[in-house]
Amino acid sequence: MIVNTANGNICYRAELEHLSKLSGREKEILKLVQIGKISKEIAEQLFISVNTVNRHRQNILKKMSVSNITQACALAANLKWI
Numbered sequence: 389m390i391v392n393t394a395n396g397n398i399c400y401r402a403e404l405e406h407l408s409k410l411s412g413r414e415k416e417i418l419k420l421v422q423i424g425k426i427s428k429e430i431a432e433q434l435f436i437s438v439n440t441v442n443r444h445r446q447n448i449l450k451k452m453s454v455s456n457i458t459q460a461c462a463l464a465a466n467l468k469w470i
């Protein structure tokens with residue numbers, strides 16, 4: 389069971405398996421965020437624009453239903469997505 393701290397909803401593992409999964413690029417960006425990289429560094433490393441990195445970060449938050457990237461990293465690590 390996982391509690392969404394943004395809205396207090398409780399999700400069970402079976403429900404989470406049906407949520408939209410992260411794309412490969414989103415997982416890659418989340419891994420880099422997890423090790424402390426900022427958007428500019430991620431953009432340089434992946435040869436994409438900072439705007440693209442920020443759009444991926446927004447998509448991650450939306451798909452995972454969390455309010456910040458720290459919660460996204462913690463949840464993705466718990467679910468073994470990253």
